[in-house]
Amino acid sequence: MPRRVPLYRIVKQKLTDALQDGTWKHGQFLPPEPELAAQCGASVGTLRKAVDELVAENLLVRRQGQGTHVASHTRDTMLTRFFQIVDRDGNKRFPQAELLSFRRIRADAGTAEVLGLATNAPVIQVENLLHLDHAPVILDRIRLPQALFPDMTEHLFIDRETTIYGLYQSRYGVTVVRTEESITAALADERVRTLLRLPEPAAVLRIVRTAYTYRDLAVDTRIRFVNTTRHRYLSVLGKR
Amino acid sequence: MPRRVPLYRIVKQKLTDALQDGTWKHGQFLPPEPELAAQCGASVGTLRKAVDELVAENLLVRRQGQGTHVASHTRDTMLTRFFQIVDRDGNKRFPQAELLSFRRIRADAGTAEVLGLATNAPVIQVENLLHLDHAPVILDRIRLPQALFPDMTEHLFIDRETTIYGLYQSRYGVTVVRTEESITAALADERVRTLLRLPEPAAVLRIVRTAYTYRDLAVDTRIRFVNTTRHRYLSVLGKR
DNA sequence: TTCGATTTGTTCGTATGTATT
DNA sequence: TAATACATACGAACAAATCGA
Numbered sequence: 001m002p003r004r005v006p007l008y009r010i011v012k013q014k015l016t017d018a019l020q021d022g023t024w025k026h027g028q029f030l031p032p033e034p035e036l037a038a039q040c041g042a043s044v045g046t047l048r049k050a051v052d053e054l055v056a057e058n059l060l061v062r063r064q065g066q067g068t069h070v071a072s073h074t075r076d077t078m079l080t081r082f083f084q085i086v087d088r089d090g091n092k093r094f095p096q097a098e099l100l101s102f103r104r105i106r107a108d109a110g111t112a113e114v115l116g117l118a119t120n121a122p123v124i125q126v127e128n129l130l131h132l133d134h135a136p137v138i139l140d141r142i143r144l145p146q147a148l149f150p151d152m153t154e155h156l157f158i159d160r161e162t163t164i165y166g167l168y169q170s171r172y173g174v175t176v177v178r179t180e181e182s183i184t185a186a187l188a189d190e191r192v193r194t195l196l197r198l199p200e201p202a203a204v205l206r207i208v209r210t211a212y213t214y215r216d217l218a219v220d221t222r223i224r225f226v227n228t229t230r231h232r233y234l235s236v237l238g239k240r
Numbered sequence: 241m242p243r244r245v246p247l248y249r250i251v252k253q254k255l256t257d258a259l260q261d262g263t264w265k266h267g268q269f270l271p272p273e274p275e276l277a278a279q280c281g282a283s284v285g286t287l288r289k290a291v292d293e294l295v296a297e298n299l300l301v302r303r304q305g306q307g308t309h310v311a312s313h314t315r316d317t318m319l320t321r322f323f324q325i326v327d328r329d330g331n332k333r334f335p336q337a338e339l340l341s342f343r344r345i346r347a348d349a350g351t352a353e354v355l356g357l358a359t360n361a362p363v364i365q366v367e368n369l370l371h372l373d374h375a376p377v378i379l380d381r382i383r384l385p386q387a388l389f390p391d392m393t394e395h396l397f398i399d400r401e402t403t404i405y406g407l408y409q410s411r412y413g414v415t416v417v418r419t420e421e422s423i424t425a426a427l428a429d430e431r432v433r434t435l436l437r438l439p440e441p442a443a444v445l446r447i448v449r450t451a452y453t454y455r456d457l458a459v460d461t462r463i464r465f466v467n468t469t470r471h472r473y474l475s476v477l478g479k480r
Numbered sequence: 481t482t483c484g485a486t487t488t489g490t491t492c493g494t495a496t497g498t499a500t501t
Numbered sequence: 502t503a504a505t506a507c508a509t510a511c512g513a514a515c516a517a518a519t520c521g522a
Contacts, residue, residue: 004497004498006508006509006510007509007510008509008510032486032487032488033487033488034487042510042511043510043511043512044511044512045509045510045511045512046509046510046511048488048489049509049510056296057479058478058479062487062488062489063487063488063518063519064487064488064489064517064518064519065486065487065488065489065517065518065519065520066486066487066488066518066519066520067486067487067488067519068487068488081477081478081479082477082478084475084477086422176478177478178476178477178478178479179476179477179478180474180475180476180477181474181475181476181477182326182472182473182474182475183423183445183468183472183473183474183475184445184468184472184473185425185426185443185444185445185466185468186425186443187441187442187443201427201441202427203425203426203427203443203444204425204443205423205424205425205445226425228423228424228425232422232423232424233422233423233424234420234421234422234423235324235420235421235422235423235475236418236419236420236421237321237322237324237418237419237420237421238298238321238322238416238417238418238419239296239297239298239321239418244516244517246489246490246491247490247491248490248491272505272506272507273506273507274506282491282492283491283492283493284492284493285490285491285492285493286490286491286492288507288508289490289491302506302507302508303499303500303506303507304498304499304500304506304507304508305498305499305500305501305505305506305507305508306499306500306501306505306506306507307500307505307506307507308506308507
């Protein structure tokens with residue numbers, strides 16, 4: 001028999017649902033706490049406990065005197081939350097992207113699996129070369145389900161003012177809330193060596209990253225090769 | 241002029257200080273909330289807010305009907321919080337350690353820097369080979385300040401029932417609360433290839449990890465080479 | 481610039497529920 | 502069962518930040 005669920009959990013689930021189904025879009029303000037509490041049938045304190053957790057998960061942002069709004073992808077959140085490459089001195093800098101290719105393909109079994117699609121489902125494949133300090137450092141091969149981004153074009157990818165995740169959010173209402181990365185070391189093949197200007201033999205990081213939105217729905221998956229001659233990948237464990 | 245500090249922050253600092261100076265040792269129970277609140281000159285609600293944050297940081301553990309105690313290093317916390325190596329199927333398994341060497345040396349400039357010591361300060365250097373599924377996967381070269389672990393011996397390192405961080409905690413009262421890792425790819429040199437049974441050339445992960453206790457005091461620093469042929473390093477970003 | 485309305489932040493108190501021993 | 506301890510929920514009062522009139 002299911003254990004009793006606390007009211008604040010129910011409220012939190014309601015709020016999460018509203019985020020997921022687009023009731024409140026990114027950047028939009030929620031109603032004031034007393035009002036929202038009444039709508040949810042809870043006291044302000046209980047509502048606040050639910051909102052506290054969503055703020056801790058970076059889904060909502062609260063500002064005293066202003067209100068509570070849905071988190072937006074900015075360069076800053078991208079840099080602090082999803083980008084872990086730093087130079088020797090530990091500085092993160094925003095990478096400059098160079099689009100190498102944009103193709104519509106069909107999902108192979110592995111890609112379909114991680115994206116939660118059927119094999120042969122239409123996906124878009126983008127290859128991106130990221131520069132840091134005017135040197136090519138990261139090669140990305142990104143695959144995204146066409147169903148989630150129906151009218152996506154090469155043009156949109158090139159001319160975007162924002163990050164890739166920012167583009168997903170502002171144009172398609174898809175918010176990336178979490179990524180999972182699996183890192184291995186690999187010997188760079190000839191193409192990677194050429195693009196990243198590496199000698200032979202050369203070792204690179206091979207990062208397989210999948211991005212998820214609410215409810216663990218996969219948004220994109222990518223394979224990333226990183227030249228760590230002048231940069232490294234940073235990870236803080238145990239939190240703080 | 242210093243901005244007003246909320247009471248719950250002051251309480252949190254008090255509790256953190258008590259953890260740091262050994263007032264409560266690992267595993268030990270704190271006084272009940274009403275009592276502790278009175279000691280801190282705050283209401284129970286305010287105390288709970290302070291404790292909430294320390295629980296979120298994994299420094300305290302609360303159990304309903306039982307009490308609140310100081311977090312201890314167990315194999316489980318080690319595995320979930322500080323160990324990120326998994327096999328192909330994503331399973332973490334506890335590694336088996338083989339001690340290769342135990343030496344007392346003097347800190348070079350770089351080691352002294354990260355450990356916050358003077359150059360030439362006495363440090364202990366340990367080399368450890370970690371096996372997963374009966375195959376050597378990780379080579380660790382660990383350096384720790386002798387001052388923090390005065391009577392540390394090779395014997396203690398070999399015969400420990402627990403993890404290395406568990407040994408620090410149970411015998412020396414030093415609790416690791418956070419680690420920072422910086423990951424690069426490297427070509428394995430001959431020694432690494434031999435120990436990890438790799439062909440030439442071979443790419444390995446080179447992880448530089450520093451462990452910290454309360455107040456950002458460095459506890460140890462290590463260089464770790466990982467054979468990622470059958471394993472990978474996992475990282476979840478954006479939290480959850 | 482000042483002031484007032486709005487909104488979240490902090491703190492307290494109380495009552496009741498639930499898990500553990 | 503009883504005692505103890507944390508968990509949940511509600512409400513109230515005041516503080517601090519923000520913004521526009």
